[in-house]
Amino acid sequence: MKNLQDLRRDYNLAELRREDLEDNPICQFEEWLKVVIDSGAPDPTAMTIATVSADGQPSQRIVLLKDVDQRGFVFYTNLSSRKAGELALNNKISLHFPWHFMERQVKVCGVAEPLATTEVAAYFFSRPKESQLAAWASKQSQPISTRQMLLGKLAEMKEKFAAGEIPLPKFWGGYRVVPHEIEFWQGGQHRLHNRFIYQRDVNQPYLAEEQQWQIQRLMP
Numbered sequence: 001m002k003n004l005q006d007l008r009r010d011y012n013l014a015e016l017r018r019e020d021l022e023d024n025p026i027c028q029f030e031e032w033l034k035v036v037i038d039s040g041a042p043d044p045t046a047m048t049i050a051t052v053s054a055d056g057q058p059s060q061r062i063v064l065l066k067d068v069d070q071r072g073f074v075f076y077t078n079l080s081s082r083k084a085g086e087l088a089l090n091n092k093i094s095l096h097f098p099w100h101f102m103e104r105q106v107k108v109c110g111v112a113e114p115l116a117t118t119e120v121a122a123y124f125f126s127r128p129k130e131s132q133l134a135a136w137a138s139k140q141s142q143p144i145s146t147r148q149m150l151l152g153k154l155a156e157m158k159e160k161f162a163a164g165e166i167p168l169p170k171f172w173g174g175y176r177v178v179p180h181e182i183e184f185w186q187g188g189q190h191r192l193h194n195r196f197i198y199q200r201d202v203n204q205p206y207l208a209e210e211q212q213w214q215i216q217r218l219m220p
Helices: 025-039 082-089 117-124 129-137 147-160
Strands: 046-052 058-064 067-069 072-078 092-099 104-114 172-186 194-199 214-218
Touching: 025 067, 025 092, 025 104, 025 172, 046 072, 046 082, 058 072, 058 082, 072 082, 072 104, 072 117, 092 172, 117 172, 129 147
Parallel strands: none
Antiparallel strands: 046 058, 046 092, 067 072, 072 172, 092 104, 104 172, 172 194, 194 214
8 A cells, every 4th residue: 555644735726715705604605515516526415424422422424415504404314323312412513524626625513403394204205215215124323134134124115105105204304403613624735724614602592694603714
């Protein structure tokens, strides 16, 4: 294997200045996300989410962002999963969007709030039928001896719901991450990267329609 210490490159695609930024971080995020989507890059909405267990052990996994607006960032999951269990104990969460090909990253810190059943149902029924069946077939994060057992469970669900609409599982839901901190990172030459952080007072109610954000440049 090549010496990992020798793997490096410079970042020179763009600069990021305060005057380039929107005053509202959600608007800024939507601008960057649109560029990623328009580029044709695979999985433009993929994000790493980090939660923490009861004993303080962080855990990460990649999920897909399914909505974003001034209220926050939305994703869906099996409520018996590890992440859902950890969020039930500690709803603090971090999101990370690694858009390396653009030399950009976005990090979000906030709290995860469960979505209303009506919102979860609207999304669930918009999914392809195969994805709905897969949600029923998988007890997410639970051990399984073989993949064949999982495929067998999927076949069982196909037979069970063959005659009608697939219902919303009680163990399937979603979260809205209400942010209090959003950082935008743009790579810079000689490791002098550009970092700007938006922060709001977590002790104040989050009023999405009002400007509550303070912006600071951070050293790389």
